[in-house]
Amino acid sequence: MKSRIRRGFTIVELLIVVAVVAILAIVTATIYLNTQVQARDTHMRDGLDKFADAIMLWSSGHKGALPYGGSGTTYDATTQNCANPMNNRVEGWQDAGVYSSSCTIGDVMVKLEYLPKDFFSNLSKVTSxxxxxxxxxxxxxxAGRKFIVMTSLEDPDEKDREHFKKEHERCFTTLPYSGAGTADYFRSTYNMQIATTVSL
Structure with missing residues (x-):
């Protein structure tokens, strides 16, 4: 009676199996990470719209008032608005809590409950x-009744960039910072990739 010869995997076969498993793991991880980025970007697009909607709701509830805010401003309880620091204009970062001792549009929206307290903390800021x-x-x-609200995405597509460009063309006849060239302008807005205009 012939005895069966048991043959194990060769080193080459084991290496091939390990390589295949590693490739599958890398592909799976890449797909997962891309899915997470897309989910965060979708959340940011939604957040941009909600922030813009909150500004419009606040204005309609305050007799069409213009929102103010920015570095160096304070909250005015009488008007339920930030003090007007820039001659009826708004410039700069407007998240709630972005300035430790100043008032922003975001601060007002949260304080008056047009946005939930965790609205800004639940959004994923692009690290740069x-x-x-x-x-x-x-x-x-x-008349100063139109604003552009901008934010960033981790992976903007061509549609995002084209829409951003169109929103800028609708909003600006001159660049926001006087005397700034095109390159300076995009640096001053930190290369935001999506935007929406708000008309009050």
Whole structure:
């Protein structure tokens, strides 16, 4: 009676199996990470719209008042608004809590419950940006009733970039910072990638 010869895997076969498993793990991890990035970007797009909607709701509930805020301003309980620091204009970062001793549009929206307290903390800030939302008054509206609200994405697509460009063209007849060239302008807005305009 012939005895069966048991043959194990060769080193080459084991290496092939290990390599295949490693490749599958890398592919799976990449897909997972991309899915997470897309989910965070979708959340940011939604957050941008909610922030803009809150500004419009606040204005309609305050007789069409313009929101103010920024570095060096304080909250005015009488008007339920930040003090007007820039001659009826808004410039700069406007998240709640972005300035330790100043008032922002975000601070007002949270204080008056137009946005939940955890609204800003639940959004994922792009690590290269100082904050989440930047707001500028539109130079195309002399009455000062139009704003552009901007934020960043981790992986913006061509549609995002094209929409951002169109929103800028609608909002600015001149660049937000006087005397700034195109390169300076995009640096001053920290290369935000998506935007929406708000008309009050």
């Amino acid at each position: 940006k100082p904050s989440l939302f930047m707001v500028h008054s539109c130079t195309s509206d002399p």
